Amino acid sequence: MKALYKFLPLIALALVAISCATEEGVEAKKAELKELKTQSNEINSQIKELEAELMKLDPEFAKLNHKSILITTAQAKRGRFEHYVEVTGSVLSKKNVSISAETSGRILEVPAIEGMRVSKGQVLARIDTESIQRSIEELENTMDLANTLFEKQERLWKQQIGTEVQYLEAKNRKEGLQRNLASAKTELAKGVIRAPFAGTIETVQVRLGELVQPGASMFQFVGESDLFIEADISESYVGVLGKGDSVDVRFPSINQEIQTKVSAVGAIINPNNRTFKVEVYLPKVPMVKPNMISVLKIQDYEHNDAVTVPSHLILSDNRGDYLFVVVEGFAKKKYVERGKTFDQETEILKGLEGNEVLVDKGFREVGDNFNVNIAQQ
Structure with a gap:
């Protein structure tokens, strides 16, 4: 150890x-x-x-x-190309009115409620008109007496008894009472507020028991006829749109489309958002209601002999826009000048003839002069 x-x-x-x-x-x-x-x-x-x-x-x-790259192809097209402006509009009614009281009194009944659809003449509210009713009763009693006096005075005048002045006074009194009675009955009728036309109650501005005066707003009422669409268009399209131009309208909420025309074009630019108003005629369409959102598709450009390609195939570098075309089994970079784009198609102004075969799937993997193998589609 x-x-x-x-x-x-x-x-x-x-x-x-x-x-x-x-x-x-x-x-x-x-x-x-x-x-x-x-x-x-x-x-x-x-x-x-x-x-x-x-x-x-x-x-x-x-x-x-060069390793061959598997691709699919797409065809450049030559034909008609259309470009559209899409803007959001709102359905409005020319019969959008405020219903006001025409006589004074206390509210006795308000059968109308917000959002209720009513027909023409339907009662919306009733105002207390008891004092007018009493006045009518008094006028009717006085009218009976005036009629009796006039009839007697008329018989005497025909018998050449009495003076012409007495006859005319009796006649004038009777006719005056008739006019007063008619006015009172008209005033009585104003105590019942009715819908001026078929439509929808937007807002109710009075309550039961409230005292109203002539001119006081009671209801905001929107009619269901005479509808139109209003939209704001960018000032860059001034001169492009005109009265009578065709418009495609889509209502997303009811998934419905119609074709109509521009009925009016505003003459003033809104300085706040640099837009002008466009009014579009709206025919009677089931289920379309005031304030409904719509999408307007307005054509602002067309070319009957345009070359178009799928928009996603266009790439860019420091030199400009380009895409790849297939030539004898190779991908060739082709620089182009693009025009307008709509519905995932782009118009090519320069660089293509319209009969080229384009690299579709795999266009990001290829380069200039890359060997390509076209897959069976």
């Missing part, structure tokens, strides 16, 4: 030496690996540069070394 203790320091020194040698070997290998990776990156970069140069100089080399 004592002999073992004598060798312990030597064993420890040996272990330390072995550990140091191992660490030095690992670091050396790491450094060597790093250097090789650097050389590999440099070599790969040089290979890519040489391949790119050879592909430009030697088409056969490009065919052999």
Whole structure:
């Protein structure tokens, strides 16, 4: 055991030496690996540069070394292209009126409620007209007496008894009472508020027992006929739209579409939002109600012989807009000048003839002169 203790320091020194040698070997290998990776990156970069140069100089080399990319194709089209402006409008009524009291009195009854649809002549409210009713009764009694006096005076006048003045006074009194009675009955009728036409009660502004005066607003009433659509159009379209232009109208809430015409174009630009008003005629359409939202599609451009392509195929770089066309099994970058876009189709003003085969699926994976393989569709 004592002999073992004598060798312990030597064993420890040996272990330390072995550990140091191992660490030095690992670091050396790491450094060597790093250097090789650097050389590999440099070599790969040089290979890519040489391949790119050879592909430009030697088409056969490009065919052999370019991996074929699987794509689908789309066809450029030549034909009629239309562009539309889509704006949101609101259904309004020319019969949007405020119904006011025409006589004074206390509200006795309000059968109308907000949102209620009513027919022409339906009672909306009743006003207390007891004082007018008493006046009518008094006038009717006085009228009876005036009629009796006039009839007697008329018989006497025909018998040439009495003076003409007495006859005329009796006649004038009777006719005056008739006019007063008619006016009182008209005033009595004003105590019943009726719907002037078929429509919807928007707001009720009176309550039971409330005292109203002539001219006081009682109801906001919207008719169901004479509807139209009003929309705000950007001033950039001034001169594009005119009275009589065709308009496609869609009502999203009822999923219905109609075709109609512009009935009026505003002559003033709103300085707050730089728009002008457009009014569109609305024929009678079931389920369409005042204040309903509509979407107007108004044509502002057309070209009968336009070249069009799917909008999503157009890419851009520092030089401009481009897309890829298929030529003899290769993708070729084609720069174009685009026009208007509508319904995912874009008009091409320059760069295409309209008979080109375009790279569709896979257009983001290809590059100029890439070998492509067209998949069966």
